[in-house]
Amino acid sequence: MTLLERDPKAAPAWRGELPVTSRYTFGLAGERFFRAIQEEGRILGTRCDGCARTYVPGTIFCERCLGELDKWVDVGKVGEVHTYTLLYEAPDGSQRETPEIVAFVRLGDGGLVHRLGEVEPEALAIGMSVQAVFKPIAEREGSILDIVYFRPI
Amino acid sequence: MSMRKVAVVGAGMTKFVRRAQETAKELSWQAAHMALESCEMTMDDIEAVCLGTAPDSFDGIHMNGEYLSDGAGAWRKPFMRSYVGGGTGVFVPIQGWYHVASGLFDVVLVVAEEKMSSYYPHAQAAFLTIFDHTTERPLKPNLLWIFALEMNRYMSTYGIRKEDIALVSVQHKRNAADHPCALLGDPNITVEDVLNSETLAWPVQRYDVSPVSDGAVALVLAAEHVTKRVTDKPVWIEGVGWNLDTAHWTNRDLAYPRYVEYAARQAYEMAGIKEPRKEIHIAEPYDPFDYKALHHLEGLQLADRGQAAQLYVDGVAARDGDMPVCPSGGLLGVGNPIAAAGLMKIAELFWQLRGEAGERQVPGQPKRGLAQAWGDLMQVGTVVIMGR
Numbered sequence: 113m114t115l116l117e118r119d120p121k122a123a124p125a126w127r128g129e130l131p132v133t134s135r136y137t138f139g140l141a142g143e144r145f146f147r148a149i150q151e152e153g154r155i156l157g158t159r160c161d162g163c164a165r166t167y168v169p170g171t172i173f174c175e176r177c178l179g180e181l182d183k184w185v186d187v188g189k190v191g192e193v194h195t196y197t198l199l200y201e202a203p204d205g206s207q208r209e210t211p212e213i214v215a216f217v218r219l220g221d222g223g224l225v226h227r228l229g230e231v232e233p234e235a236l237a238i239g240m241s242v243q244a245v246f247k248p249i250a251e252r253e254g255s256i257l258d259i260v261y262f263r264p265i
Numbered sequence: 266m267s268m269r270k271v272a273v274v275g276a277g278m279t280k281f282v283r284r285a286q287e288t289a290k291e292l293s294w295q296a297a298h299m300a301l302e303s304c305e306m307t308m309d310d311i312e313a314v315c316l317g318t319a320p321d322s323f324d325g326i327h328m329n330g331e332y333l334s335d336g337a338g339a340w341r342k343p344f345m346r347s348y349v350g351g352g353t354g355v356f357v358p359i360q361g362w363y364h365v366a367s368g369l370f371d372v373v374l375v376v377a378e379e380k381m382s383s384y385y386p387h388a389q390a391a392f393l394t395i396f397d398h399t400t401e402r403p404l405k406p407n408l409l410w411i412f413a414l415e416m417n418r419y420m421s422t423y424g425i426r427k428e429d430i431a432l433v434s435v436q437h438k439r440n441a442a443d444h445p446c447a448l449l450g451d452p453n454i455t456v457e458d459v460l461n462s463e464t465l466a467w468p469v470q471r472y473d474v475s476p477v478s479d480g481a482v483a484l485v486l487a488a489e490h491v492t493k494r495v496t497d498k499p500v501w502i503e504g505v506g507w508n509l510d511t512a513h514w515t516n517r518d519l520a521y522p523r524y525v526e527y528a529a530r531q532a533y534e535m536a537g538i539k540e541p542r543k544e545i546h547i548a549e550p551y552d553p554f555d556y557k558a559l560h561h562l563e564g565l566q567l568a569d570r571g572q573a574a575q576l577y578v579d580g581v582a583a584r585d586g587d588m589p590v591c592p593s594g595g596l597l598g599v600g601n602p603i604a605a606a607g608l609m610k611i612a613e614l615f616w617q618l619r620g621e622a623g624e625r626q627v628p629g630q631p632k633r634g635l636a637q638a639w640g641d642l643m644q645v646g647t648v649v650i651m652g653r
């Protein structure tokens with residue numbers, strides 16, 4: 113046994129209950145992308161014609177040519193399950209009876225990582241079409257969680 | 266390009282363990298000290314120091330490179346820490362290589378360290394802030410999501426069976442049983458053991474994953490004229506390459522690591538390699554997960570797309586096969602102290618090519634090997650080719 117094995121008096125990074133958090137801005141593109149989700153229930157991307165790519169979520173620049181992107185396009189609410197996983201281990205390390213389902217849903221040339229709902233694990237398939245289910249407009253706050261999940265159509 | 270030849274002339278490695286009593290800088294010193302002793306050099310011979318550690322948050326010490334610098338031998342020397350996430354262990358020797366190849370220095374000490382056990386309750390929490398703060402973090406993602414999503418896409422794109430992927434874990438852990446520094450060597454592990462282990466995020470199960478560990482590895486690199494003086498068994502760095510894909514991990518081709526292909530092509534061109542499958546005798550692809558070894562072998566052009574598992578099924582990848590893969594035991598078997606694990610692969614090639622790998626020695630006097638790592642936001646490939 114060494115001196116420090118989970119020593120309760122080990123030097124803490126801070127004392128007591130001092131809350132440590134970060135206040136991130138959504139950015140110029142994020143402001144537009146999340147306002148469209150909150151106010152219009154729409155998913156927007158940006159288009160680089162030169163590189164023939166539609167970035168989802170939209171960005172203000174193309175990572176390939178570094179050109180400025182100002183052409184916003186509605187990519188619809190329906191995407192394709194590109195891949196998925198069944199989360200059997202909960203964040204606290206315990207095992208779940210029923211796994212949470214997380215997928216990467218392709219929209220345009222990008223997409224969103226999100227939960228899948230209204231579907232059983234056995235019915236999942238890569239390539240299936242899924243649609244974003246939004247919270248009622250009054251409950252939306254400009255967050256990726258304004259989309260509750262994607263469900264098969 | 267007019268670049269000088271650079272050889273690895275010495276190597277040292279600590280045991281990889283779950284929780285080392287040694288501090289991070291003590292581990293760095295142990296590896297550095299062993300590397301110097303192995304080639305009978307002293308700090309008077311060392312002109313510069315390159316250090317690799319992965320995220321500061323693992324060791325739980327901000328500015329970790331500077332903190333470790335004394336253990337790595339950096340006192341009053343030109344010093345630089347490099348950091349490309351999991352790719353660091355195969356990038357830091359590249360950094361050492363261009364320090365020498367450029368003509369700036371004749372002898373460089375390269376050290377890679379990671380002490381992951383400081384993080385409590387699990388080092389994985391150090392990764393929570395790698396995700397995009399607006400589009401991803403509200404979903405409370407963890408690192409396993411990325412690998413599970415990628416593994417599923419890889420399996421379903423090519424129709425690869427889980428039991429074939431499990432062969433990778435079995436072979437690497439069995440190989441590691443012959444490594445004196447290994448954490449998870451197991452000569453008796455079977456495919457059933459892997460398939461019956463706890464499911465974390467399907468298709469990822471417990472034994473598909475390498476263990477978090479503490480450890481350090483160090484090398485001494487030297488220019489040709491010094492090399493001739495200190496050893497009659499030099500192992501030359503013949504090619505290096507590194508490449509970065511998009512920062513949006515979801516926008517990558519999840520079934521095929523193009524960033525590894527580009528890094529490999531850069532290294533093959535430098536080494537004058539036209540037919541890698543014939544000219545590479547030992548491969549040490551990065552294997553933090555069993556499917557990643559396969560993914561990387563394909564990116565490295567050492568297997569056709571979706572066909573790497575066949576190398577294991579057919580025995581080609583075995584230690585006595587036509588192209589041994591991870592004879593060290595890899596990250597899955599030796600352990601995964603991030604940066605140190607990558608540099609362990611370079612040290613393995615050094616020992617294998619000199620015929621000094623003991624129980625792990627690949628038969629047939631191999632002449633050339635390749636090591637590769639992967640990291641950053643899961644989008645960097647780093648490759649080193651060594652030969653004698």
Ligand SMILES: [Zn+2]
Pocket residue numbers: 160162163164174175176177178179
């Ligand atoms: Zn563009």
